[in-house]
Amino acid sequence: MALKGNLKDFSITQLLNLVNLAKKTGTLIIKGSKNSARVTFREGKLVFAELSGQRSDIGTILYKNKIISTAQFNTLDKRASNMSDKELGLLLINSGYVTQQEIISSLQTQFIGIIQQLFNWADGLFHFISGADIPDDKIPVRVNLENIIMESSRRIQELENLKDELPDLNLSLKFTDRPGVNLKNINLSAVEWRVVSFINPKNSIKQIGKATKLSDIEIRRIVYGLLQAGLIELVRLETKERTLPRLDQALPGKTKEEQKNLVNRLITRIRSI
């Protein structure tokens, strides 16, 4: 089965949300107009990312993160170019040049930076290769996607996009009961926390916007981020009166038993087709 399409129809934010919620393992390949990206996930966590045309060896990453000096980088570049990232990483740790934590942090910064660049790609063909892992010589890390998704949502400026994603502000919100998700682990801003404090199936998004003194676009952006990060879901506003026609009004029959009998007759007939 394919998981492929174009970023203009299914954005990188939505893709990350899908990978996160489905806890996918595999590699996402994106071919943009100028270069391509390769991003690998294990059980919904980001473990590796690289962009074509950009060096992704450990020496370069440590240098970019100012963990090693220019002289050290040049030496490594000359003498250790044939070593794998894993071998070089071990050598540097054992020699006392860097710590394991510095390597992990640098890789995390590098990979998150690549994902942040991808958020600017409005167009690009993508496909997800299920089960495909990182190259053997590369070092994997584990990065939760929720914070990255929240960060990307904060950047969405286009009102039209947000309106398409969240057309009805009369809907209300509730927290998802997804196991393993803890709001405390997500980096929310003060205003986002204020919105979170009003989330309740009895409050419409519009009401929350009013209570928190946010404009429609501001409340849309925050709710969109929380939705994409899989922290909340949309629900119809709980109201006492229900004026819409109900199921029993659409069914002939006076009693519930008569109506059930009618549905069972339909089931028997469909089975016989």
Place this chain on the structure above:
Amino acid sequence: MQTVKMVVTGAFNSGKTKFVQTVSEIDVVNTERKVTSVEEKIKAQTTVAMDFGRITVDNELVLYLFGTPGQKRFDFMWEILSEGMLGFIIMVDSTRPETFRETRTILETFRAYAPTPFVVAANKQDLEDAWEVDDIRIALRLDPNIKIISCSSIDKRDVKEVLLQLLNTILIELS
């Protein structure tokens, strides 16, 4: 004679007309016209008012199937067709993620018309480019309790299964 009605809805080219045709005992009364927009590249004709199919249950009961027009400019028909429906089926083209957002909008619109049961049919699952049902569930932001059924609307068994799943959902709702 008692009649009940189900509605088959979804985005443009999601397979609604084929779904109704596959299971209807009469030649489907359809109102297809030549497509006159960029969507022409996808298919030549589209439903402009409705598709109408029928399944006779016995001498006293008939099930009508109504397929809605998929193009947004004909959405004034949706509310008319949804009146008095027993339940509805949302068709989604599993091979075209560009239609997922519109499918979500249609789903919300129909839920607002009537709180009747519904199921989602992930159509064209027989095609190579089809997204997995679980991925479509996330893309459409469907609750875990909403049924999404793998389907190919040209296969009668699949179409029957979708209808049966909807009827079972209706039965549960009545209990």
